[in-house]
Amino acid sequence: MSDESPRKIRVVVAKPGLDGHDRGAKIIARALRDAGMEVIYTGLHQTPEQIAATVIQEDADAIGLSILSGAHMTLVPKVVKLLREQGVDDVVITVGGTIPADDVPELKRLGVSEVFTPGSSTDEIIEFVRSAVAERSPA
Amino acid sequence: MAIEPEARRRAHQWREEVYSKGAEREALFETISGHPVEPLYTEENLEGFDPQEKLGHPGEFPFTRGIYPSMYRGRLWTMRQFAGFGTVEQTNERFRYLLDHGQAGLSTAFDMPTLMGYDSDHERSLGEVGVEGVAVDTVDDMETLFSGIPLDQVTVSLTINAPAAILLAFYVVAAEEKGIPPERLGGTIQTDILKEYIAQKEWCFPVEPAIDLVTDMVEWCSQKMPRWHPISISGYHIREAGSTAAQELAFTLKDGFTYVERAIERGLDVDSFAPRLSFFFNAHLDFFEEIAKYRAARRIWAREMRDTYGARDERSQMMRFHTQTAGVSLTAQQPLNNIVRTTIEALAGVLGGTQSLHTNSFDEALALPTEQAVRIALRTQQVIAHESGVTNTADPLGGSYFVEQLTDEIEAAAYEYFQRIDDLGGMVEAIKTGYPQREIADAAFAYQREVDNKERIVVGVNDFRLEDEAMDLHRPDPDAERRQRARLEATKSRRDAAAVERTLAELKRAATAGENLMEPILATARARAGEGEIVAALQEVFGTYTEQPQF
Numbered sequence: 001m002s003d004e005s006p007r008k009i010r011v012v013v014a015k016p017g018l019d020g021h022d023r024g025a026k027i028i029a030r031a032l033r034d035a036g037m038e039v040i041y042t043g044l045h046q047t048p049e050q051i052a053a054t055v056i057q058e059d060a061d062a063i064g065l066s067i068l069s070g071a072h073m074t075l076v077p078k079v080v081k082l083l084r085e086q087g088v089d090d091v092v093i094t095v096g097g098t099i100p101a102d103d104v105p106e107l108k109r110l111g112v113s114e115v116f117t118p119g120s121s122t123d124e125i126i127e128f129v130r131s132a133v134a135e136r137s138p139a
Numbered sequence: 140m141a142i143e144p145e146a147r148r149r150a151h152q153w154r155e156e157v158y159s160k161g162a163e164r165e166a167l168f169e170t171i172s173g174h175p176v177e178p179l180y181t182e183e184n185l186e187g188f189d190p191q192e193k194l195g196h197p198g199e200f201p202f203t204r205g206i207y208p209s210m211y212r213g214r215l216w217t218m219r220q221f222a223g224f225g226t227v228e229q230t231n232e233r234f235r236y237l238l239d240h241g242q243a244g245l246s247t248a249f250d251m252p253t254l255m256g257y258d259s260d261h262e263r264s265l266g267e268v269g270v271e272g273v274a275v276d277t278v279d280d281m282e283t284l285f286s287g288i289p290l291d292q293v294t295v296s297l298t299i300n301a302p303a304a305i306l307l308a309f310y311v312v313a314a315e316e317k318g319i320p321p322e323r324l325g326g327t328i329q330t331d332i333l334k335e336y337i338a339q340k341e342w343c344f345p346v347e348p349a350i351d352l353v354t355d356m357v358e359w360c361s362q363k364m365p366r367w368h369p370i371s372i373s374g375y376h377i378r379e380a381g382s383t384a385a386q387e388l389a390f391t392l393k394d395g396f397t398y399v400e401r402a403i404e405r406g407l408d409v410d411s412f413a414p415r416l417s418f419f420f421n422a423h424l425d426f427f428e429e430i431a432k433y434r435a436a437r438r439i440w441a442r443e444m445r446d447t448y449g450a451r452d453e454r455s456q457m458m459r460f461h462t463q464t465a466g467v468s469l470t471a472q473q474p475l476n477n478i479v480r481t482t483i484e485a486l487a488g489v490l491g492g493t494q495s496l497h498t499n500s501f502d503e504a505l506a507l508p509t510e511q512a513v514r515i516a517l518r519t520q521q522v523i524a525h526e527s528g529v530t531n532t533a534d535p536l537g538g539s540y541f542v543e544q545l546t547d548e549i550e551a552a553a554y555e556y557f558q559r560i561d562d563l564g565g566m567v568e569a570i571k572t573g574y575p576q577r578e579i580a581d582a583a584f585a586y587q588r589e590v591d592n593k594e595r596i597v598v599g600v601n602d603f604r605l606e607d608e609a610m611d612l613h614r615p616d617p618d619a620e621r622r623q624r625a626r627l628e629a630t631k632s633r634r635d636a637a638a639v640e641r642t643l644a645e646l647k648r649a650a651t652a653g654e655n656l657m658e659p660i661l662a663t664a665r666a667r668a669g670e671g672e673i674v675a676a677l678q679e680v681f682g683t684y685t686e687q688p689q690f
Contacts, residue, residue: 018251018267020340023381023467026580026690027587033690043688044340045255047263069251070506070615074266098471100506100612118471118504119600121591 009133012060014042014051016079019069024096028064031122032129048075052082055091061133062092064125072099072107080110092132096120140185150181167594171425172383173585174548180540188543193438197533201441203434203546204534205492206457211530216488217495218520219296219461223248223273224507225619226626227284230273234288236510240517244326246296246497247284248272249306256302256343258671259623269619271507272298275306276627276669281313290314295326296371296461301343303330304356304657305673307369308664325366327417327461330356331373333394333566337575339376340686343674346567348681352656354401359657361412368417370398371461377575378421379467381583384432385549387421389556390566390575392439397566399448409448413455417494422484423465429484430536431545433460433491439550462488463497469504473599474610477501482519489523490536496520506612573689580689627669634667642666643676650680 013029015022022044033039040058042051055063065076076095083091095107096116104115113132116125158178169175195201198208207213220242222233234245250272252264258276259268268274275281285295291314299306307328311321332349335342342349353370360369374391382390395416402412420436422429440458444450464484469477478501485498498516500508508516524530536542563569570576589595596602646659656677663673 018255018257018263018341019271020335021379022340022688023379023583026688027381027584029690030580030584031587039690041688041690043686069267070270071251071266098505100614101609119597121601122587123591 009037009062009129010040010058010060011037011129012040012042012051012055012058012063014046014054014063014065015044016046016048016051016065016067016075017069017071018045019067019071020044021068022066024068025064025066028066028096028122028125031126035126035130037129048078048082051079052086052088055083056086056088060091061137062094062129064129065093065095067095067097067099070098072097073103076107076112077110080112084111090136092129092136094125094129096125140182140188140190142183142186146181147183150183153179167589170384170428171423171586171595172385172428172582174383174385174428174545174552180544182540184540184544190538193543193547194537200445200453200456201438202457203438204537206437206459206494210492210533211489211524212533215524215530216493217244217294218242218517218524219244219246219495219497220513220517221246221248221296221298221463221497222513223250224271224613225269225273225616226623227273227275227280229269229616229619231284231286231288233510234285237513237517238288238293240514241521242517244294244296244495245288247298249297249299250274251341253306253670254299254301254341256305256671256674258669259620259627261671266620268623270615274619274623275309276623276671277630277667278309278312278316278664279630279667280626281306281309282316285313290317291319291323295324297326297328300329300332300335300339301341301349302670302674303328303332304352304660305664305670307356308657308660309670311364312661312664321364321367323366324364327368327371328356329373329419330370331394331419333397333570334373334376334391336570336684336686337377337390337394338380338382338579342684344677344681345684346570348650348677349684350397350401350567351653353398354405355655355657357398357402357412358405358407358655360415361407365415368415369412371417371419372398373419375419375421375463377579378423378465380579381467381586382579383582384423384425384428385552386556386575386578386582388432388436388439388549389553389560391418391420392436392443392553393557393560393566395440396443396448399444403448409444409450410452410455413444413448413450414452418458418460420460420462420488420493421465422462422488422491424468424480424484426483426487427536427542427545428549429487430491431542431549433462433488433493434534434542434546435550435553436460437492438546439553459494461495461497462491462493464488464499466499466503469499469501470597470600471504473605473608474501474505476599477504478515478519481516482523485519485523486527486529489529490534492534502610502612505610506614509611509613573687577689630667631669638666639663639668639672643668643672646673647676647680650677
């Protein structure tokens with residue numbers, strides 16, 4: 001693109017499942033927005049179907065799934081599967097929350113680009129989203 | 140306290156001529172909530188301070204120094220570790236383990252589907268059954284959960300809010316079927332729905348019918364359960380969501396006053412229910428700020444209950460509270476350091492005069508705790524209680540220039556919030572406009588920026604880092620969901636389906652008519668209706684709730 005203001009990175013921040021812990025999701029949403037991205041925060045208690053629909057409808061470049069309920073091994077594969085089924089395979093998928101280290105390889109195998117556990121800084125996450133999205137959509 | 144001009148002159152002189160000569164480190168000299176702290180507090184800070192008005196003695200209005208005359212010389216706080224995971228059989232085993240290790244009361248953590256009012260066989264429950272707490276679907280589960288535990292001898296805390304009336308009904312029926320009437324049951328159910336909309340975000344119904352249901356329970360308990368605390372008005376989750384100490388204090392107290400107002404509007408005498416209200420606060424890392432918060436909380440509650448709500452019974456003016464150390468302060472990095480954090484926090488709770496305490500386990504930033512981690516957490520309380528000596532005298536920090544000043548400041552900050560909330564039309568209206576939610580999100584974001592910028596050091600996270608050591612973690616039982624669904628299915632096949640239909644229909648009728656719903660809910664519980672079925676029936680009348688997210 002030769003446009004002087006390139007398209008802003010569009011990120012869906014989502015809270016799947018019944019978990020109500022939204023401190024992290026809201027901090028990340030705000031930090032990404034302050035970093036110049038277009039952020040769509042789904043709000044709480046979303047089904048995988050609702051999240052996949054939002055990603056498609058918003059034409060998102062990246063998605064951040066925030067899960068602190070321990071249900072990540074059920075919910076993340078469902079979201080990934082729904083996206084794949086609908087032909088979406090270029091969205092950068094990240095997961096944040098209380099994810100035991102043992103589960104990270106399996107999540108990555110499924111197609112999650114990165115997992116951010118407690119203590120990750122917002123700068124680190126912003127940087128990751130920027131570079132991962134840039135890699136997937138060459139100018 | 141009158142201050143001599145000479146003392147004032149000396150304090151100023153010290154600040155100008157002595158202190159100013161030294162250099163200060165590059166650091167934030169403020170509390171973890173961002174409240175500024177001076178280099179020194181002196182008698183000057185107590186100018187105009189009337190100890191009789193502001194403190195009283197322990198057990199005397201305004202209870203700033205503690206609600207009981209003897210405090211921990213009379214009786215230690217109740218060591219109450221929150222537990223719950225997997226199926227009711229597994230949690231029952233953990234309960235017995237805790238009782239065997241010297242714990243005096245039980246506290247139940249429910250799983251997400253139970254907190255949100257879904258049965259374990261609901262599609263939305265998939266992957267979450269028994270993961271973050273124990274799954275309870277019917278009275279049969281409640282019976283097994285407390286199997287072999289003398290319910291008339293231990294006190295039990297049930298941490299559940301939106302469906303609290305239903306879980307209380309399950310508990311009452313489970314006890315009733317063991318021959319224990321409700322008047323002999325002692326314990327607490329959280330029931331604080333306002334803080335759910337503000338912070339914890341586990342709800343079933345819109346705000347208004349939800350508060351009516353809370354008031355139904357308060358009314359019913361005031362008549363039938365004299366030993367039961369029907370609401371534990373909770374700041375814990377507000378703080379965990381990222382609030383400041385002053386926000387935690389102000390929003391929690393305002394929630395409390397709202398419940399009091401609703402019950403009075405219902406026609407209840409304030410002294411008929413207020414002695415059974417209790418509170419639940421966070422114990423965060425900023426030691427003195429937390430102690431000041433608890434002291435201010437007692438003073439405000441006593442004053443407002445007496446002067447605004449006309450409580451004459453001293454027990455209505457006494458703020459009883461449970462404390463839990465701050466889960467949010469635990470780090471996934473170098474997790475053993477969390478034992479130290481929890482110790483500091485627990486000590487603040489004790490020096491602040493708590494009535495019961497839960498200490499978090501060091502592995503909880505990673506997973507639910509292992510048995511070993513839970514035991515260390517309990518031992519932390521026992522060391523404070525039996526070895527540290529802090530239990531020998533009540534409110535040992537009372538009279539400290541700094542602590543008294545900070546208590547006054549946090550109290551003043553709470554009153555400023557009360558005013559802003561009143562200007563919005565009260566707490567319910569403020570919640571509907573998202574005001575407290577926004578204030579908390581702003582505070583959480585500001586704190587995170589300070590950590591990211593290393594203005595605040597979190598040991599092991601943004602400084603003093605190490606490669607992390609491997610740890611044994613509690614893993615959710617992958618088979619618990621299947622077993623719980625089988626339990627529910629067994630109950631459903633045994634029960635009288637017509638009785639379930641009939642009692643649910645009667646519940647809907649009573650809800651439509653605006654009657655007190657406790658007896659109709661008890662009838663559905665006896666018929667073995669599932670929690671999710673009862674919630675769904677009420678949602679047909681009340682509707683559901685969707686938040687407009689703020690970030």
